[in-house]
Amino acid sequence: xxxxxxxxxxxxxxxxxxxxxxxxxxxxxxxxxxxxxxxxxxxxxxxxxxxxxxxxxxxxxxxxxxxxxxxxxxxxxxxxxxxxxxxxxxxxxxxxxxxxxxxxxxxxxxxxxxxxxxxxxxxxxxxxxxxxxxxxxxxxxxxxxxxxxxxxxxxxxxxxxxxxxxxxxxxxxxxxxxxxxxxxxxxxxxxxxxxxxxxxxxxxxxxxxxxxxxxxxxxxxxxxxxxxxxxxxxxxxxxxxxxxxxxxxxxxxxxxxxxxxxxxxxxxxxxxxxxxxxxxxxxxxxxxxxxxxxxxxxxxxxxxxxxxxxxxxxxxxxxxxxxxxxxxxxxxxxxxxx
Numbered sequence: 001x002x003x004x005x006x007x008x009x010x011x012x013x014x015x016x017x018x019x020x021x022x023x024x025x026x027x028x029x030x031x032x033x034x035x036x037x038x039x040x041x042x043x044x045x046x047x048x049x050x051x052x053x054x055x056x057x058x059x060x061x062x063x064x065x066x067x068x069x070x071x072x073x074x075x076x077x078x079x080x081x082x083x084x085x086x087x088x089x090x091x092x093x094x095x096x097x098x099x100x101x102x103x104x105x106x107x108x109x110x111x112x113x114x115x116x117x118x119x120x121x122x123x124x125x126x127x128x129x130x131x132x133x134x135x136x137x138x139x140x141x142x143x144x145x146x147x148x149x150x151x152x153x154x155x156x157x158x159x160x161x162x163x164x165x166x167x168x169x170x171x172x173x174x175x176x177x178x179x180x181x182x183x184x185x186x187x188x189x190x191x192x193x194x195x196x197x198x199x200x201x202x203x204x205x206x207x208x209x210x211x212x213x214x215x216x217x218x219x220x221x222x223x224x225x226x227x228x229x230x231x232x233x234x235x236x237x238x239x240x241x242x243x244x245x246x247x248x249x250x251x252x253x254x255x256x257x258x259x260x261x262x263x264x265x266x267x268x269x270x271x272x273x274x275x276x277x278x279x280x281x282x283x284x285x286x287x288x289x290x291x292x293x294x295x296x297x298x299x300x301x302x303x304x305x306x307x308x309x310x311x312x313x314x315x316x317x318x319x320x321x322x323x324x325x326x327x328x329x330x331x332x333x334x335x336x337x338x
Contacts, residue, residue, distance in 0.1 A: 003303055004310035005334060006040035007033050007327070008076045008195075008226050011054035012316045015260040022053035025320050026060065027067060032324055034068035037337025039310065041068070042076030042106055048117040050259050051248065058091045065099040074104025076191075076226070076312070077173045081109055082121045085137045089144035089160035096168045103168035106191065107141065109134050109179065114256070135182055142170055142186065146217075171224075175201070180208040187215025189222035194302070195314045198285040201225060202305040209307065226312035227302055228287025231326040231333075235290040241326075242289045243267035244318040246280040254279075263318045287314070292333035299330075 009029060011022040030041050041064060043057040054060060057075040065073040078088055092105045143149045144160040145167045172183035172190050175197035183190035190208050192201040205223050212221035228245070232238035247267040251258035262270075271277045288298030303311055313330065317323040331337065 002309075003300065003334070004039040005299075005330065005336060006042070006071075006224075006310060006312040007038050008042045008044060008312045008314045009054070010044040010046065010052045010314065010316070011060075013049075013051050013053050013260045014318050014320075015262050015266070017260065019053035023060070025323075026054070027063065029324060029327070030064045030071075030073075031067050033327055034071050035337070036327060036331035038071060038327070038331070040072045040074060040104060040312065042074045042104065042312065044076050045079050047121060048114065050257060051261060058095065061095055061103065062098065065095070065102060072102050072104055072169075073099065074168070074171070075106045077106030077108040077171070079110060080107045080137050080141065081134060082118070085140040086144055086155070086158065086160060089141055092168045093145060093160050093162055093164070096166060097162045097164050100164070100166050104171060105141075105145070105168045106171040106173050107138065108173040110175075135185075138170075138172070138182060138186060138188075142188070142217075145170065177204045177207065180204045181211070184208045184211040184221070185213060187213050187218050189218060189224070191224040191226055191312065192306070194225050194306075195228040195286045202307075205306045205308065223306070223308050224310045224312060225302065225306045225308055226314060227299075229295060229299070229313045229315050229326065229330065230287070230289045230317065231292060231295040231315075231329045232322065233291065233329070235294055238289045238291065238294075238326075240264055241317050241319070241322050242284065243271065243280065245316045246283040247271075247276075248316075249283040249286075250276065250279045261316060261318055292329045295330060296333045 009026050011026045013019055013022045033041055043060040044054045045057050046052040047055055061073050095103045147163055149156050170188055172179045172188050175193040180190050192205050194201045209221045230238050230242040232241055244261050244264055244267050247270050248258050248261050288295050299311055315323055315326045
């Protein structure tokens with residue numbers, strides 16, 4: 001069975017660079033990955049961040065889809081509690097109309113921001129405090145995408161335009177068992193964020209399969225996982241390149257705002273502190289780092305552990321050329337597009 005490889009792009013901002021640079025690099029990387037043979041390309045959602053420029057995946061999806069021709073393009077993901085399910089359905093119905101059969105709508109419940117920004121996004125009326133709200137939002141989104149609101153729904157007759165014969169695939173994203181349980185309940189595909197939480201995702205994904213309730217849209221469970229990857233010509237070079245992201249990830253967990261991604265030299269300097277070095281090393285559990293053969297072995301091991309046929313790769317490097325090269329080396333190693 002052929003393992004599909006896909007890409008999650010968070011539009012990282014390098015120290016000394018700008019958010020506009022990050023967006024331009026997203027567009028360039030997407031076109032490269034389309035040529036290389038990757039299956040999907042998802043755009044992330046983060047707000048008021050000095051490190052991640054992708055604040056509106058719906059807008060980026062339109063541009064990326066127009067610049068590519070083969071990959072499925074989607075959100076990884078839209079943070080649904082910030083928004084009206086109806087408006088999200090309209091956005092993705094429009095994208096599906098523009099690019100039929102190529103659009104995914106990945107949805108999550110994480111804030112993708114700090115608490116203050118979250119309140120601003122919600123116009124002072126956040127939906128995060130009611131645990132029953134999110135399942136209702138998911139149900140409504142799927143129904144509006146397919147013009148299938150139940151007769152008893154208070155909004156019955158409200159149509160998400162432009163209506164059409166096809167609809168985007170809905171994926172539930174998560175790093176805990178909550179989203180997996182919800183995906184199983186609604187009979188929807190599920191993607192586990194191993195790059196956020198490296199503990200227990202394989203068991204959670206197996207539980208999703210075991211408890212999956214077949215739906216009209218998906219009679220069988222459909223699972224994927226997303227992991228961090230840094231690939232270079234040698235294990236030594238990959239180890240060095242990965243240190244920028246590891247320092248940033250460490251700062252994310254110890255500071256309110258970690259800032260943009262630091263250069264390798266800054267990471268090496270920080271690593272002289274023993275505690276910092278140990279913390280950075282722990283960040284590596286969220287993915288695989290090494291030469292093409294090392295990375296392939298790691299990816300295939302995770303695919304086996306999770307029991308998935310598709311893995312989404314998250315690669316961040318201070319040097320954009322090295323980031324592109326990482327995806328090239330992996331594509332060559334796996335024979336993508338051959």
